[in-house]
Amino acid sequence: MSLKNISRRQLLATAGSFGLISIAGCATQQEAAAPAPAAPAPAAPAVPAGVSMDALPPLEGSLTMYSGRKESLVGELFVMIQDKYPKFDLDIRYDKSTALANQIRVEGKNTPADVFYTVSTGALGLLKNEGMTVPVNADVISAGREGYLDPEGHWIGTSGRLRCIAYNTNEVDASIIPKSIFDLPKVEALKDKMGWAPTYGSHADFITCMRYLHGKEKTLQWLKDMKAAGVKTYAKESNVTEAILAGEIHAGPVNHYYPMRVKNDPTGHSYGSGSHIELAFTENDAGAFMNVAGATIIKNPRQNYALASNFIRHLLSTEAQNFFIGNMKFEYPMIPGLEADPRLPKLSEQKTPEVDLVKFASQDINETVALQEEAGVL
Numbered sequence: 215m216s217l218k219n220i221s222r223r224q225l226l227a228t229a230g231s232f233g234l235i236s237i238a239g240c241a242t243q244q245e246a247a248a249p250a251p252a253a254p255a256p257a258a259p260a261v262p263a264g265v266s267m268d269a270l271p272p273l274e275g276s277l278t279m280y281s282g283r284k285e286s287l288v289g290e291l292f293v294m295i296q297d298k299y300p301k302f303d304l305d306i307r308y309d310k311s312t313a314l315a316n317q318i319r320v321e322g323k324n325t326p327a328d329v330f331y332t333v334s335t336g337a338l339g340l341l342k343n344e345g346m347t348v349p350v351n352a353d354v355i356s357a358g359r360e361g362y363l364d365p366e367g368h369w370i371g372t373s374g375r376l377r378c379i380a381y382n383t384n385e386v387d388a389s390i391i392p393k394s395i396f397d398l399p400k401v402e403a404l405k406d407k408m409g410w411a412p413t414y415g416s417h418a419d420f421i422t423c424m425r426y427l428h429g430k431e432k433t434l435q436w437l438k439d440m441k442a443a444g445v446k447t448y449a450k451e452s453n454v455t456e457a458i459l460a461g462e463i464h465a466g467p468v469n470h471y472y473p474m475r476v477k478n479d480p481t482g483h484s485y486g487s488g489s490h491i492e493l494a495f496t497e498n499d500a501g502a503f504m505n506v507a508g509a510t511i512i513k514n515p516r517q518n519y520a521l522a523s524n525f526i527r528h529l530l531s532t533e534a535q536n537f538f539i540g541n542m543k544f545e546y547p548m549i550p551g552l553e554a555d556p557r558l559p560k561l562s563e564q565k566t567p568e569v570d571l572v573k574f575a576s577q578d579i580n581e582t583v584a585l586q587e588e589a590g591v592l
C-alpha cells in the first residue's frame with residue numbers, strides 16, 4: 215500500500231468518524247434544547263461519479279496491463295485513452311483471465327503487470343487473497359458502484375454482466391427453460407442440445423458462485439448432471455452463442471451480452487446475427503448471477519501506484535462507462551446516474567441471487583477448477 219494511499223484512505227475514514235461524532239453530539243443537544251437544528255447535508259464525494267476524463271488528472275508515464283478482456287472488445291477504448299494522453303504509454307498483454315492471473319502468481323514480484331483487467335471477480339479475489347494487489351485511491355472507490363467493488367479498494371467493478379440461458383427460438387419454446395439452474399440438465403428436450411465454455415473466466419465465476427450459494431456437493435452433482443445431459447464444450451461463450459444461432463445446439467448458459475449483441479445487431483456480428491436467439495433467466499440462483507468485469511493494481515516494486523490508480527479511475531469515467539454500455543457492448547454501467555441500454559432487462563426486475571461480491575471474490579477459484587475436473591468436464 216502506498217503512503218499516499220494510506221493517507222487518503224485514512225483521511226476519508228477520519229472524516230466519516232467526525233461525521234458520526236457530530237451527529238451523536240447533536241442528538242445529545244437536541245434532548246436538552248429544542249428546536250433541533252436541521253441535519254447538515256452529507257458531504258459530496260471527493261470526486262463525484264460520472265466525471266469526464268477531461269476533469270481527471272492527466273495520465274503520464276508507463277503502465278503494463280494484463281487484460282483478460284479481448285482486444286476486439288475493449289482495445290478501442292485503450293487506443294482512445296492513448297490518443298488522449300501523448301505522455302502515457304500503455305503496454306497491453308491480452309490473454310484469458312485465468313491464464314493471466316496464474317501468470318501473475320508465477321511471476322510474483324518480478325511481474326511486469328501493473329494493472330490486471332479481467333472478466334473474473336474470482337481472479338481478482340484470488341490475487342488479493344495472495345497479497346499480490348494494492349488498493350486504489352479513495353477517489354476510485356467513491357466513483358464506483360457500492361456492492362460491486364472491494365471496500366478496501368483491492369478491486370473495482372468497471373462494468374456489469376448477468377448470467378443467462380441463451381436459446382434458439384426456432385428450436386426451443388421459452389416455457390421449457392426452467393426457473394432453477396438445477397433443473398436445466400433435467401430438460402429432456404435439451405438432451406445433447408446444450409453447450410457451455412467451462413474454461414471461460416465468467417463461467418468459472420458462475421461455478422464458483424454456485425459453490426458459494428448452493429454448496430460443493432450440489433455443484434458437483436449439477437456438473438455431473440450437465441455432462442450426463444450431453445453438454446457440448448466450446449472454447450468461448452461467443453462460440454456457444456454462435457452454435458445456438460446455427461442450431462448446432464439449442465441452449466446454453468452464457469453472459470447476457472453475447473445473445474444481446476447478435477439479437478440486436480441488424481448488420482451482423484463477427485459471430486453471426488439473427489433474431490432467433492433469446493435470453494432466459496433462472497431465479498435466485500447462480501444461473502442468474504450478476505458479476506462484474508474489474509481491475510486491480512498489481513503489487514510490484516517498480517511501479518507507480520498513483521498512475522495505476524488514476525488509470526483505473528479513467529475506467530469509471532463517463533466516456534469509458536458509455537463505451538462499455540454502448541456500441542452493442544450491452545454491459546451494465548458501474549457509476550450511479552448512468553442507465554444501461556433500454557433493450558436490456560432491468561436489473562430491478564431480475565431475480566438475481568443475493569451475492570456478497572466481496573465474500574464471493576474471496577472464494578478459492580482453484581477449488582472450482584478442481585470440482586470441474588472431478589466432474590470430468592474440463
Ligand SMILES: [Fe+2]
Nearest residue numbers: 333416451469
Ligand atoms: Fe465475455
